Amino acid sequence: MEMGVKDRNAANHLEELRAILLTPDRESQSTVMERLAELEKALVDDKAFEERLTPHLEAQVVHLQKNFPKLFGQFLGPAIKHQIEEEREVIIDALYPIIGKLIAKYLKEEIKRISERIDESMKDPFSLSTLKFRAKALFAGVSYQELLFREVTNRHKLEEIFIIQKDSGLSMAHYSLNEVTRSQMVAGMLTGIKSFLEDAFQKGTQELDTLEYEDYRIKIYPFPRFYVATVIEGSPDQEYERFLKKYVDEFCAKEPIPAREEVTQVIQDRLSLALKEHFHGFNQARDQ
Amino acid sequence: MDSTKQGISKKIALLGSHAVGKTSLISRFVTREFPNEYLTTIGLRVDQKTVQLGDLTVELIIWDIAGQDDPVRIPQYYLNGAHGYIFVVDLSRESTWSQMDHQIQVLEAMMPKAKRLVAGNKKDLLSDKELQELKLPVTPDFLTSAFTGENVDEMFHHLAQILVHDDATTA
Ligand SMILES: Nc1nc2c(ncn2[C@@H]2O[C@H](COP(=O)(O)OP(=O)(O)OP(=O)(O)O)[C@@H](O)[C@H]2O)c(=O)[nH]1
Ligand SMILES: [Mg+2]
Numbered sequence: 001m002e003m004g005v006k007d008r009n010a011a012n013h014l015e016e017l018r019a020i021l022l023t024p025d026r027e028s029q030s031t032v033m034e035r036l037a038e039l040e041k042a043l044v045d046d047k048a049f050e051e052r053l054t055p056h057l058e059a060q061v062v063h064l065q066k067n068f069p070k071l072f073g074q075f076l077g078p079a080i081k082h083q084i085e086e087e088r089e090v091i092i093d094a095l096y097p098i099i100g101k102l103i104a105k106y107l108k109e110e111i112k113r114i115s116e117r118i119d120e121s122m123k124d125p126f127s128l129s130t131l132k133f134r135a136k137a138l139f140a141g142v143s144y145q146e147l148l149f150r151e152v153t154n155r156h157k158l159e160e161i162f163i164i165q166k167d168s169g170l171s172m173a174h175y176s177l178n179e180v181t182r183s184q185m186v187a188g189m190l191t192g193i194k195s196f197l198e199d200a201f202q203k204g205t206q207e208l209d210t211l212e213y214e215d216y217r218i219k220i221y222p223f224p225r226f227y228v229a230t231v232i233e234g235s236p237d238q239e240y241e242r243f244l245k246k247y248v249d250e251f252c253a254k255e256p257i258p259a260r261e262e263v264t265q266v267i268q269d270r271l272s273l274a275l276k277e278h279f280h281g282f283n284q285a286r287d288q
Numbered sequence: 289m290d291s292t293k294q295g296i297s298k299k300i301a302l303l304g305s306h307a308v309g310k311t312s313l314i315s316r317f318v319t320r321e322f323p324n325e326y327l328t329t330i331g332l333r334v335d336q337k338t339v340q341l342g343d344l345t346v347e348l349i350i351w352d353i354a355g356q357d358d359p360v361r362i363p364q365y366y367l368n369g370a371h372g373y374i375f376v377v378d379l380s381r382e383s384t385w386s387q388m389d390h391q392i393q394v395l396e397a398m399m400p401k402a403k404r405l406v407a408g409n410k411k412d413l414l415s416d417k418e419l420q421e422l423k424l425p426v427t428p429d430f431l432t433s434a435f436t437g438e439n440v441d442e443m444f445h446h447l448a449q450i451l452v453h454d455d456a457t458t459a
Binding site: 165166167168169170171182184185188189192193195196199262263264265266268 | 294295296297299331332333334335336345347349351363365366368369370371
């Protein structure tokens with residue numbers, strides 16, 4: 001067998017897998033359909049095939065679209081696993097952006113919700129802050145919702161900080177400069193993705209330490225029973241990372257983190273408050 | 289001063305074969321909607337919803353795990369730390385429940401500390417007579433319909449209740 005062909009096939013499979021798997025779940029099927037449509041187009045472009053194949057193909061495409069999950073659902077898991085084992089290096093590159101997108105989607109939805117909420121709360125036309133904002137928006141030439149959005153998202157470099165119980169993926173504490181409210185969802189997804197990657201690419205006992213997406217970067221600081229995750233906007237240099245790590249270590253040294261226990265509101269409130277106190281001046285301290 | 293404010297977070301997982309309605313049940317419970325298109329869950333999706341039980345606020349973090357006919361194939365790391373789980377079968381498809389006793393046994397071994405509920409879903413697709421004649425290897429704790437919403441809230445609330453009462457037993 002020719003290696004070139006095999007490689008190309010592998011690359012194609014990988015492309016396929018990459019498109020199908022681990023895309024934000026609900027988008028996946030449309031990707032499959034798009035691919036089938038593309039495939040169909042490629043084939044019908046060739047005139048010789050057109051007449052003979054089109055009817056069969058259409059029927060097949062419809063059949064596949066309808067039954068994809070039933071037909072292939074159970075094979076996907078083992079297939080990815082196998083593919084990953086075979087193609088570790090390639091797939092790492094392929095997976096990272098997708099995973100990033102998944103988290104980005106969650107965070108973005110959250111940030112959008114917040115800006116909508118703030119917008120809602122500013123509908124009172126007589127409130128001074130509303131007037132100020134409108135004036136500012138007018139001068140800036142953007143909708144004041146957009147302006148608000150920018151204020152919410154761009155003010156700081158360190159955007160989020162989580163303390164997450166390792167096994168359950170429950171958020172034990174969360175401090176956010178964006179007031180992301182569904183933090184448990186983000187913590188759970190992050191933990192699921194982290195475990196998946198560590199399992200798939202296990203290199204000894206190494207733990208995942210960075211995930212990147214768009215202009216954000218999630219740094220993970222592992223401790224035996226919990227981990228700290230920070231979301232940073234922009235690309236921090238090494239000095240910034242050292243500075244942040246020092247902040248995280250100082251926090252974990254002075255604050256008892258009961259990661260063996262049940263995650264209660266009392267613990268969450270105490271730790272979140274402590275996080276806030278420890279980190280609220282971080283960006284300013286950093287800028288000096 | 290804050291002693292009235294009690295709350296706790298619990299991780300629960302929804303498990304069962306393909307297309308039994310795990311995602312639809314969660315969607316019904318969390319967003320009050322029934323998704324009208326079947327999009328299979330790939331990997332994992334996490335949702336959250338707060339349940340109020342008297343003075344106690346239970347924050348349920350729900351892990352919707354891709355359907356798997358053979359539970360051994362479910363990555364252990366998705367199940368770690370789960371306080372409870374719901375094993376879902378599709379009442380209208382025997383293949384989803386014929387092996388359920390075995391499947392539950394495997395899951396018990398994977399999550400020895402977790403509380404369990406069994407849901408017989410898609411109740412709306414069966415007549416009363418068909419329901420009575422149905423002989424499942426394990427009797428479901430709840431017969432649900434994500435489509436009509438029947439018993440969905442009740443089931444999640446019941447699980448929340450079991451999770452906060454350590455002495456309670458699973459059915
Ligand atoms: N009639 C009826 N249909 C249902 C009910 N619950 C789910 N369905 C349908 O069953 C199909 C599968 O539902 P999902 O919720 O996606 O199933 P799932 O268990 O999440 O499937 P996977 O993610 O593939 O494991 C969809 O077509 C749903 O519309 C129900 O209570 N009644
Ligand atoms: Mg699903």
